[in-house]
Amino acid sequence: MRFAIDTYQLIPSPLLKTRPETKTISQIDSLPHIPLQPSFSFNHELQRYLSGKQLLLEELPFPLKEIQEHYQNGYLIYRKALIQNGRQKECLRCGTKDHRWFSTFPCARCGENCVYCRQCLMMGRVSSCTPLISWVGPLPEIEGSVKDQELLQWTGTLSAGQQHASNAVVHATRQQTELLVWAVCGAGKTEVLFKGIEQALHQGGRVCIATPRTDVVLELTPRIKAVFPDIEVASLYGGSEDRHKYSRLTIATTHQLLRFYQAFDTVIVDEVDAFPYSVDSTLQFAVQQARKTGSTMIYLTATPSSTWQRECRQGKREFVTIPARYHRKPLPVPKFVWCGNWGKKLANKALPDNFVHWVKKRIEKNKQALIFAPKIASMELILPLLRNYHPNIEAVHAEDPHRKEKVNSMRNKEILILLTTTILERGVTFPNIDVAVLGAEDSIFTESALVQIAGRAGRSAQFPNGEVTFFHYGKTEAMVLAQKQIVSMNKEGYKKGLLDE
């Protein structure tokens, strides 16, 4: 779309009656600022739709004329979506600057060669001539009072470690600062948020829990709804129906945050380390866009990146740890077992002897186990070999159409050993299992992935022990760091009296 530029305002070309000079929004150096006209009677539906958002024209079911009226009266703004400084292009919706994500096309909307962003294409294409539209008028009222009310309906109790972290979260929320909650796998990190969320709601702000994975949004939504029964919760993921809800509490995939702009007073990012948040700077950008300036930021993770760990040690990052599981038993420490060139063996349809021995022992004891392999291809070679020892062995990977069924069968103990790629490294818990990695030296097994994998064992209070073994063909730094991290968490747990002797 093109705009004519008046000294005071932009006018979209479809609304022009004469034919003045027009430009695309990215060609306009400084966009005019229009002061709010308090006497204008604005559309409340549009207000609810657009507050805290950055949307495309085609995402707004309102006539262009009405949108323009709100713009002219200072209730909404048109922003550039894509800018170019010399050869450097930047998408202002997703923050991408990497040239490989940009392309051009002869655009029928502006009649020029338009640059567009391929990185965030699935959220609707933004190009040089696309205006991003945001609300800048008064914010909508949300029904129901939250001040001075008990909002949290939860009768559970926190472990000493959880309580400590919960207090820190409440404190950070009061001070509107940043905090990292570093909680070991199985610490019970969700409960740690409850008081902080209530505090944030009492302060009258909007709260967002963002996580990279849709699974987590789906799992978290009913839990949060159950403990905050009087608060409307919007649950956002690709294809969700809550897309236009303006609510106090939002649970969203980090991807969905691309549609938000300066919306939240508190943002909680769960599993900061999980793919794709840690690898995808886009989603980190989205989190920054979605929060208001001066908002509270809580990060939750079991496995912070090495940079973050260093920042914690150097006192550059506020953090709190929960070094122990709620059942007060130490984390299983992974054992390293050298297994030779397993890849070569596999090519000859054989498995390393010590690995086979490990498997046979689980079969004898009838103990369930998870075995991680670096690639789908190697997993497919291992499976038939293992089945020689026991029929109830299955394999599952990310694109497996029967993924859910297989995980369920494992839960119901219909499968003895489940072979998997890294997809089961987080989230999924089975009560009483041993864990092995074959080929732990593979680069796919990062420090964080290995800590998560080890964290699958010993999860339940009934069976707090589980063996974790990394079969490898050459120890890696990631393996050593993962083991070190687990050992040091246990040490801290003992020191703080969070673990039973």
Add this chain to the structure above:
Amino acid sequence: MKLFSDEYCLICHGIRTPVISWTSLLLGTEEQLVCEECQNKFKSLSGERCGICSRVLEVDYRKEELCYDCIRWGQDSTWSGTLTQNKSLYEYNDFLKEVIAKYKYRGDYTLVRAFTSRIKEELTSLSFDALTPIPLSQERLYERGFNQAEALITEAGFRPTHLLTRIHTEKQSKKSRSDRIHLPQVFQVDGESAFSLEEKTILLVDDIYTTGSTLRHAAKVLLEHGAKSVSSFTLAR
């Protein structure tokens, strides 16, 4: 030499393992944009095919060298002979369906480059006086930002001749086959076009040949305005 300049696959964004084809070795100009894995998911149409529409012929869905669909079109006096022949590059399998959807509905224009060298090859081997893309309505063109059929022509280095405009804007896909066949005219010859159709061979271009009704509607109008013959070329069949 622009061999392997991009590190990433145009389609899956994965790191590419360069495929060294004979053409790239011999000519040294073939730019590889798509990784081997993605490239292998495109299935060229092969085997015995319908003499008119290029459909791969199945035993129980043919009569001599034609498929039943084309026989049915041929039996209808309104449509008989409208489309001389259709050529298509690839089987419209799930993968291509996904790629085309991303290309035209999500508007990922640059995906067209995955096909341009094959299109160029194919168009060079065909003879025509004009390459005419199936047009979009004004609203749809604005909505998508580009005409996906036209881009197949221009990106392969050819010049499109716009001969048609759309009369009907309703979604075709929601209608049954018989509705589509008996629909009043969908296209009209563009009054502003300076091109004389008299005695001309026209090659229509579209992204997909589904039932062939869109292309036959377009062909019919062109024939009525004097074209000698009308054939078509599509990416998928």
